[in-house]
Amino acid sequence: MSVMAVRSVRTVTANMLLSVFFLSGALADCDKNLALLITAPKEMEALTGSCLQIPCNFRVIKSEEEFSSARTTFGVWIKNEPQFSNPDNVIFNSSRNDNIYPMNLIGDLSQKNCTTLFSSLITSYTDKYYFRIENWPFVATASCDPLQITVLDSPPSPRIEISGDLKEKESVSISCSAFTPCPHSPPKLTWNLQQDPHIMTVEKKDRTFTTKIQKNITLSDEHDGSIITCSARYPVNEGKDVKTAEERTTLNVSYAPKNTSASISPPGLVSAGSRVNLTCSSRANPPVSRFTWLKISKDGPVTVSEGDFYSFNVTDGGVYHCVATNDLGNQTSSEIHLTIKDPPRDTSVVISPTDPVSVGSLVNLTCSCRGNPPIDTFVCFMINDGRLAMIKVDEQIHGFKVSSSDRGRLYYCGCRNELDIQLSTGRQLVFEGDQRVGAQVIVKILGIVMLVSTLVIFECWFRSRRSIKPQKRAVEADYVNSVVELRPS
Numbered sequence: 001m002s003v004m005a006v007r008s009v010r011t012v013t014a015n016m017l018l019s020v021f022f023l024s025g026a027l028a029d030c031d032k033n034l035a036l037l038i039t040a041p042k043e044m045e046a047l048t049g050s051c052l053q054i055p056c057n058f059r060v061i062k063s064e065e066e067f068s069s070a071r072t073t074f075g076v077w078i079k080n081e082p083q084f085s086n087p088d089n090v091i092f093n094s095s096r097n098d099n100i101y102p103m104n105l106i107g108d109l110s111q112k113n114c115t116t117l118f119s120s121l122i123t124s125y126t127d128k129y130y131f132r133i134e135n136w137p138f139v140a141t142a143s144c145d146p147l148q149i150t151v152l153d154s155p156p157s158p159r160i161e162i163s164g165d166l167k168e169k170e171s172v173s174i175s176c177s178a179f180t181p182c183p184h185s186p187p188k189l190t191w192n193l194q195q196d197p198h199i200m201t202v203e204k205k206d207r208t209f210t211t212k213i214q215k216n217i218t219l220s221d222e223h224d225g226s227i228i229t230c231s232a233r234y235p236v237n238e239g240k241d242v243k244t245a246e247e248r249t250t251l252n253v254s255y256a257p258k259n260t261s262a263s264i265s266p267p268g269l270v271s272a273g274s275r276v277n278l279t280c281s282s283r284a285n286p287p288v289s290r291f292t293w294l295k296i297s298k299d300g301p302v303t304v305s306e307g308d309f310y311s312f313n314v315t316d317g318g319v320y321h322c323v324a325t326n327d328l329g330n331q332t333s334s335e336i337h338l339t340i341k342d343p344p345r346d347t348s349v350v351i352s353p354t355d356p357v358s359v360g361s362l363v364n365l366t367c368s369c370r371g372n373p374p375i376d377t378f379v380c381f382m383i384n385d386g387r388l389a390m391i392k393v394d395e396q397i398h399g400f401k402v403s404s405s406d407r408g409r410l411y412y413c414g415c416r417n418e419l420d421i422q423l424s425t426g427r428q429l430v431f432e433g434d435q436r437v438g439a440q441v442i443v444k445i446l447g448i449v450m451l452v453s454t455l456v457i458f459e460c461w462f463r464s465r466r467s468i469k470p471q472k473r474a475v476e477a478d479y480v481n482s483v484v485e486l487r488p489s
């Protein structure tokens, strides 16, 4: 019951379609003796100087005279109109050898195969074509199935297709296919991708042909913006000439941020309170949607700012980095070490073990100070009876055995880094049994009196030191400058 219903609905639909079809007028000729249908493409393109293979099968649908493959069958192609009022329109009749157009039935008509090879095409062959069967007394023209053939002077561009997601790390298949009207002389395909030359000419569903090359690649950010060029070279005129068509496409591959880097301006050391600019840069597709600045503190990284530009007044040093983020992921830049300029300070002579000392005991004089960049030179000297004497250079600690002549000596030390030098105040050893207060007063008075001249002497000493250590000249020159700068303050 329901099957019947479905079938009748189908018939009605078919009838409706047919009436719409025939009433349209354009194909008014095709309803009169609808005895022959062909299965072939409705439209085909071909290339001048080449051939066109027309896939074709026919069906006899209703007729008083039956088609019989036992009788001789001729195939006929008529151009322009289904009737052949003009005999010149019968451009091919398989019973004849002197046909107007260079066509050849390569299908077996007894198998209802009307596949035809149309050769040496020229643009004036562009037309509508009708197929006819002559199997006397059965004769019929497939007037409802015209085939529009367009003969092109130059081949259409091949088609580049990419399957899959255009994202980094994705594996996609890229193919280039070219129209192949003449499978007997297919185009040669070349492209700018690494070629494993596996060119294939394959039959499509509609039994026309296509020529194809294909490659699987795993995408990376480097593919973004790269151009794929594919060209098809068609042999024409029996291979004497060639016609070329080319296609190019630009890959748009999305990827997470790459080459994320942070920079600081001004570079190098900065003074506390001054302004610094941090800039983050990265490349990404789609572009970076968020830049985050992090400062590494004791508790780990802490977000301090958003945006690619971060400007602030320096209060302390620290380690910064930025993170660039887009839809696909994020990337962290390398670290920026923000270091505050810190000339030597708190320079002092430390005696250990702490005094009072006694003759014969061992003591260490340590030059203690702070600074950034780190202290690179220490110096230890003393003033003995108003004369300066060097004790130690380049070492922070001077250990010695106390003798009675150490009584009354004033010990000094100095620290130097790239930025400046600083000298300590004088320090005197306090001997066991000495009056502490008295000693300190002496130290103070002597310290003040001696310091000025000591600075001058110290500078002179550094000048002379340059000739002793010529290999360190650049550093020394710097040092002398620092000393000169130090004088006005």
Ligand SMILES: *[C@@H]1O[C@H](CO)[C@@H](O)[C@H](O)[C@H]1NC(C)=O
Pocket: 074, 076, 084, 090, 093, 094, 095, 096, 132, 134
């Ligand atoms: C095809 O050729 C046969 C034999 O020569 C002839 O009888 C027939 O009329 C021709 N068909 C057409 C459509 O001209």
Ligand SMILES: *[C@@H]1O[C@H](CO)[C@@H](O)[C@H](O)[C@H]1NC(C)=O
Pocket: 057, 106, 107, 108, 113, 114, 115
């Ligand atoms: C029709 O004939 C052509 C040419 O000989 C052949 O390649 C094709 O496979 C045939 N088609 C069918 C459906 O038999």
Ligand SMILES: *[C@@H]1O[C@H](CO)[C@@H](O)[C@H](O)[C@H]1NC(C)=O
Pocket: 258, 259
């Ligand atoms: C960007 O990063 C890649 C590695 O991810 C590296 O090979 C390349 O040299 C970098 N380019 C620049 C300009 O730094």
Ligand SMILES: *[C@@H]1O[C@H](CO)[C@@H](O)[C@H](O)[C@H]1NC(C)=O
Pocket: 265, 266, 275, 276, 277, 311
């Ligand atoms: C920091 O950026 C501001 C604003 O762009 C600019 O005026 C200033 O000169 C920059 N400072 C440095 C040290 O680059």
Ligand SMILES: *[C@@H]1O[C@H](CO)[C@@H](O)[C@H](O)[C@H]1NC(C)=O
Pocket: 273, 274, 275, 313
């Ligand atoms: C930041 O430092 C600049 C000079 O480097 C100064 O002019 C400005 O007032 C400071 N801003 C703040 C908020 O301290």
Ligand SMILES: *[C@@H]1O[C@H](CO)[C@@H](O)[C@H](O)[C@H]1NC(C)=O
Pocket: 292, 323, 325, 329, 330, 331
């Ligand atoms: C970066 O991505 C990772 C996971 O891929 C996530 O855990 C992390 O929070 C992201 N960082 C930022 C700053 O967005």
